[in-house]
Amino acid sequence: MINILYIMLFLWMLSGVLVLIEKKVLSMIIWFFIFSLVGAFAFFLLGSPDVAMAEAAIGAFSTIVFIVCFEKFFKLRDIIQIKAEEEEIKKENKIKRFIIPCIFVLILGSMFIYFLPPETTNSYLKELYITRFMSDIGGENAVTSIYLGYRLYDTLFEALMLVIAVVAITHMSYTDKIQIKEGERSEIEKSNIANLLLRALAPMAILFGIYVIANGFLTAGGGFQGGLAIASFFICRFLIYDVYDLDMKKINKLEELVFILIVVVAAVTVFQGTLYLFPEQYTAMTRNIYLIFMNALVGLKVACGFIILFYRYVAIERN
C-alpha cells in the first residue's frame, strides 16, 4: 500500500509543477484536473473515502468552471496584451523575475523545515470520537456523525457559504436575460456519443446520488457527495443540450427554503442539548431517520446550489 501511495504522491507533485510550466490555458486546466484526481486517490489511500469522493467531485466541478469560463482564452498564448505594452514587457529581465522569488521561497521553505516539529500526534480526541460516536449519534460512519452531530454548527455555515456564493454570482454577472437559440444545434449536441452517454448515464447518476445520500450514515458518502452527483446530471444536460427550461428563480427560492429548514431542524434537535426526542425503544430508529433526513436536506440544498451556479456560468459564457 505504501508503494502505491508514494507513486501517487510523486505524480501529484509532478502534475502540480506542470500546471505552472504550461503556456496554453487548456493544458493548465487539464493538468489541474489530473492533479485533483490523483489527489483524490491519494486521499483514499490515506484512509478517507469521504474526502476522496468530495475531492474528486469538486475537482471535476472546478475543471468545468474553468473550462466554461476560460474558453475564449484557449486559442491564445499566455498573456493577452496590446502591442505597445508588449514592448515594455519584453524589456524586463526574465531571469530576475523568476530566480529571485525562487531563492526567496527556498529560504522560507528551508526555515520552515528547520523548525518542523517531530511527529508527535495527540490522538485523545480521535479515540473519544471513535469509541463514542455510535452510542451518541448513531449510524456507522464516524464522519457523518461528526458533521451532522458534534459539529453541526460548522455545517450550517458551510451551507450558508454556498447560498451566498450563488447569490454573489447572480449579482456580479450583469446579464439577466438568456437567449434561447432556436433551430441550430451546437456541435456537441449533434454528437451521437454525447447523446448516448447522457441517456445511458442519466438514471445512473441520479440513482447513485440518491444511494450515496441515503447510505451516508452507513458507509462512505453523505449529503455533500450525493448532492454533487445529482447536480452533475443537470450540468451535463446544460452543457450538451443548451436548454434552459428550469426556472432559476424557483430553484433559488427552493434552495433558501431548504437551508432555513436545515437551520430550524438543527435548532430544534441538536442545539437543544440532546438527540433523544422519543422514548427509549424508538431511539435507534429515530436517530437513523434524523441522519437520513438531514443528509437528504443537505444533498438537496447542495444540488440546487450547484445547478444554479452552473446555469449562471453557462448563461454568461454563451452570450
Place this chain on the structure above:
Amino acid sequence: MLVYFVIVPIIVGLILYLLYKSTLVRIFAVIAQLGLVIASVYMFIQARAFTVYEGAIKGGFLGESGIIERIGGYESVMGITLMADTLSAVFIMLTAFFFLIGVIYSFNEQKKPLFWMLMFIWQGALMGIFLTSDFFNIFVLMEVATLIVTVLILFERAKRSMYDGLIYFMANVVIMQFYLLGAGYLYRYTGTLSLYIANEQLKFIEREYIILPYVLIMTFIVLKSALVPMFSWLPKAHGTPGAPSSVSAILSGLHIKSAVYLFLRFQYTFEVVAVPEFFLAIGIITAIVGFIMALAQSDAKLVLAYHTISQIGLIFTGFNIGGPYSYIGSLYHMVNHAIFKSTLFLATGIISYAYGTRTIYDIKGVFKSMPLVGTATLLAIFGITGTPIFNGSISKYFIMSGQQGIMQYILIFMSLGTIISFVKFSTMLWGKPNINIETKKVDIAQQIPILLLGSLCFLGGVFGQQFILFMFNTELSVNPAGYLEKIIIFFISLVVGILIYKYYIKKSKLLKRVKQIDLGFRGICIAMGIFFGIMLIYVGFLQ
C-alpha cells in the same frame, strides 16, 4: 441561548430576501434589529453575573465570569462551545448597536432585497466570530464574512470597484490557507480544537515546536488587522466608491475589530511563546505609516481608511506596551474608534452625495449648508483627535499612562499625526458653501444616527470612567495632574499641527509621490512571505 444570537440574524436575513415586497418589510427589519440590541444588553448583564464553574475553562481576561453554552450538550473537548465572557459580550452589544445604526441610515437609501439580506447575514457571522472558542469555526466564519464583504463593497457597481474587490477577496483567501496550515499543526499537538483547552495542552510541549503554528496564525492576524506590511487591501476595500456608506462605516468600525479580538484570543492561547515587543514595534510603525499615507490622499474616504490603519496601529501599541492601564485603555479605544470612525464615514456619505464629489479640496462650507451634519462631524473630529472632555482623550490618556522618555514622545508624535490629518479633513467644514443646497434635501433617517453617535463621542468622554466600569468591570481613575498635562500637550500639538499643515503639507511633493505607492495582489503575497520570514527569524532565533 447564545446560539440564537447567530442564528436569528441569518434567518431574518433570508426571510427578508424571500418575502421582500414593501416598506413594511424594512420596518420589520428595524424592529428585529431593535430586538437584537435589547437581547444583547440583557445577555451582557447576565454574563457579568455568571461565574464559570468548570476548572478547565477560564472566563477570559477580565475575571472569571461568563456564559458557556455547549452546543449539543457534549463536553467542550468534543463539541463546539460558545463562550461569552465580558469581552465578547461587550462586542456583541457593539455589533447589535452598530448594525442598528446602519439599518436606520440605509432605511430610505437602499431598496434592494439583496442588501438587507447580506447585512443581516454579516451580522450573524460577526456575532459568531465574537462568540466562538473553536479555531476551525473561526476559519469558516471568516470565509463567510469575507465573501459577504466582497459582495457588499461591489454593491453599487462603480467602475473602479471590481479590481478593489478582487484584490481584497484573493488576498484574504490566500491568507486563509496560511491560517489553515497553522491550525493543522495546532490540532496535531493539542488534540483539540478549542482555544482554551489548547492553551493548557501547549504547556506540556517544548517551546520550539510551537513556533511554527504561532507564526503562521500571527501572519493571518496581521493581514486581517491591516498592519504593516500587509495593509494595502484596506484602503481599497474601505474607501472604494462602490461601497454604500453604511457598509464602509461598519467595516471600519466593527469588522476590523474582529481581527484585533482574535489577536487577543490567540495571544492568550499561545501564552508560552507570545512576543509582545514584536507587536509593539509593528504597532508603532503601522501608526506612523498610516497617518503619513492618510495625509497624502485627496479623497475623503481614503483619508479615513488610511487613518483607520493608523488607529489600529495605536490599539496594538496599547495592548503590548505594558503600562498599568494601557490594556483597558486600548479596549476602550476600540469602542471609541468604532463610534467616531463610523460617524465620519456616514457623514462623508451624506456630504459627498450632496456635493457630488469626494475630493476634500472641492468641498467647502459644510457647516453653513448642512449644520446638523457639520456639528456631528465636528464632534467626531474632536473625539478622534483627543480633545479634552471627549472620549478619545480618555482612552489615549490611559494608553499613555505610565510611559516615560522616548515612548512618551513616540505616542505624542502619533497623536500629532492624527491631529494634522483631521485638520486637513476639517477644511471641508469651514468657509462658504459652493453648491446650491436647496436642490438636495438631506434625509432625516440619515441625520438621526450620526447625531446620536456624535453625542456619544461627547458623553463617552464626560462619563468615560463610568463607561469603563460598566463595560469592563475595572475601576480606573483619571489623575487630574496627569490629565492637565495632557490637555496642555494637546493644545500645543494642535497649534503645531495647524502650522505644519498650512506651510508644509499643502505644498509637499514628497506626499504626491507617496500617494502613488500601491501594492498589487502579487505585492501583498510577497509581503506575506516577507513578514512570515521576519517573524520566524525573530521568534525562532532571537529569543
Place this chain on the structure above:
Amino acid sequence: MTIGFGIVELVSIIMFFFSYYAIIVSRNMIKSIIFMSIMEVSVVMFWLSIGFNGNIVPPILQSMEGHSIENIGDPLTQGLMITAIVIGLSVTAVNTIMFLTLYRKYKTTDWDIVKKRQMAG
C-alpha cells in the same frame, strides 16, 4: 523521520510552498486563480496526514472491526476537510466570475497592466 510517516507531510508542505511561489511569480491572472485552488488541496493533504501511520482504515464500522485504534483514520479531520473543500469550490467560483467581469472591462489578463490602468483612472 521514519519513512512512511513524515513523507506525506513533507510532500504537502513542498506543494504549499510551490503554489505560493507560483502565485508570486505568475503575471497571468488565470494561473493565480488555478494555483489558489492547488494551495487549498495541498493544505487538505497536510491535514489528512495527521495521524497517518502506514496502514490505515477508514472510520466506518464495516472496515473498522478488528483493527486497533492507531490504525483507524481520524474522523474529525475528515469531516473538517470536507467543509474546507466545499468552501474552496465556492471561493473558486466567485473568483472566476470576478475575473471575467474585470477582463471585460480591461481586456487583459495581466496583473501589472491592470494595475497600471487602474492607477491611471
